[in-house]
Amino acid sequence: AQKVTQAQTEISVVEKEDVTLDCVYETRDTTYYLFWYKQPPSGELVFLIRRNSFDEQNEISGRYSWNFQKSTSSFNFTITASQVVDSAVYFCALSEARSKTSYDKVIFGPGTSLSVIP
Amino acid sequence: AAGVIQSPRHLIKEKRETATLKCYPIPRHDTVYWYQQGPGQDPQFLISFYEKMQSDKGSIPDRFSAQQFSDYHSELNMSSLELGDSALYFCASSSRTGTYEQYFGPGTRLTVT
Numbered sequence: 081a082q083k084v085t086q087a088q089t090e091i092s093v094v095e096k097e098d099v100t101l102d103c104v105y106e107t108r109d110t111t112y113y114l115f116w117y118k119q120p121p122s123g124e125l126v127f128l129i130r131r132n133s134f135d136e137q138n139e140i141s142g143r144y145s146w147n148f149q150k151s152t153s154s155f156n157f158t159i160t161a162s163q164v165v166d167s168a169v170y171f172c173a174l175s176e177a178r179s180k181t182s183y184d185k186v187i188f189g190p191g192t193s194l195s196v197i198p
Numbered sequence: 199a200a201g202v203i204q205s206p207r208h209l210i211k212e213k214r215e216t217a218t219l220k221c222y223p224i225p226r227h228d229t230v231y232w233y234q235q236g237p238g239q240d241p242q243f244l245i246s247f248y249e250k251m252q253s254d255k256g257s258i259p260d261r262f263s264a265q266q267f268s269d270y271h272s273e274l275n276m277s278s279l280e281l282g283d284s285a286l287y288f289c290a291s292s293s294r295t296g297t298y299e300q301y302f303g304p305g306t307r308l309t310v311t
Contacts, residue, residue, distance in 0.1 A: 123286055125241070125302045171240055175300075182294055185231055185254060188240035 082107045084174050084189035092195045093162050101157045101192045103172030109133075111177035114148065114155045115186065120168040131155065132177065162196045169193045200224055202291050202303035210309045211279050219274040219306045223291030229253070230272040231300065232264060233288040241288055247272055248294065279310045 083106040093099045105114065116128040129139065131148050139146050143160045159166055169191045175183040203222040211217050223230050229248045233241040243256035247266035258264075261279075266272045270291075276283060286307050292300040 123307065124304050125288065127299070127302070130299070178294070182292065183300065185243040185246055185256070186233075186241075186290075186300060187243070190240050 082109070082112075082174050082176070082187045084172050084187055086170075086172055086189040086192050088192045089190070090193045090195070092197060094197050095164060096161050098158060098160050099162050099194065099196075101159075101170050101172070101194070103155045103157065103189060105153050105155065105172070105174045105189075107174060107176070109176045113175045113177055113183045115171075115173040115175070116146065116155075116157050117171045117173060117188075118168045119171065119191070125171075128157075159194075162194075164196050164198055167194060167196045202289055202301050204287075204289050204303040204306050206306060207304065208307050208309075210311065212311055213279055213281065215279050215310075217276045217279060217308060219276075219287055219289075219308070221272045221274070221289030221291075221303060223270050223272070223289075224293075224301055227291035227293045227301075228270060229292045229294055230266055230270070231290040231292075232258075232272070232274050233290065235286040235288065235305075236282075237284070239285075241286075244274070276308075281310050284308060284310045 085104045112133045114131045118126040145158045147156045171191045172189040173186045175186045205220045231246040232244040235241040244258040246254045250266045262276050264274045286305045288305045289303045290300045
């Protein structure tokens with residue numbers, strides 16, 4: 081069975097601090113995809129990143145970076161120099177790979193609510 | 199670029215009423231997924247369709263039914279609504295012949311009073 085755990089329910093940081101959101105996943109699939117989504121108070125799901133299981137390279141996009149470690153089944157997300165606009169719920173998610181270019185239904189973790197205080 | 203369209207965006211119903219949510223996938227997308235997100239919860243997969251056939255089923259109540267039509271749009275029908283059905287319902291679409299992404303719609307917020 082697939083499962084995603086986000087141990088941090090809520091995190092509060094002061095603006096400009098760095099913050100890391102933890103994600104641990106379980107799957108029996110040999111090929112799978114991992115994701116991070118942001119859900120601001122308005123409710124929409126904002127796609128942040130997708131990684132496949134055969135690519136363990138870390139990725140940086142502006143103030144965002146992701147650390148994928150297959151050995152520990154973790155896919156952590158770091159926001160550098162946090163801003164008030166980063167306040168949202170962040171979901172880590174997992175999906176079975178349907179092929180090299182597509183995936184199946186998305187299994188979400190419980191989410192981490194991040195509050196960035198000015 | 200065209201996105202997934204969901205209508206209505208907000209819906210208020212009373213207990214025991216019926217609701218129909220609609221999803222219009224991105225053009226040329228053949229697969230639709232429905233997710234339900236209760237207050238303070240993560241989105242949970244309900245059901246999916248590929249080429250108008252049900253392809254997978256999650257924790258969808260028997261009171262709910264869904265289908266995908268010939269133009270690939272999908273409708274989620276919910277009957278005998280309960281207070282616990284109040285949630286944000288997301289539709290997502292993808293293409294099995296294309297690459298990658300499952301694009302999420304903006305969601306329909308259903309409130310049952």
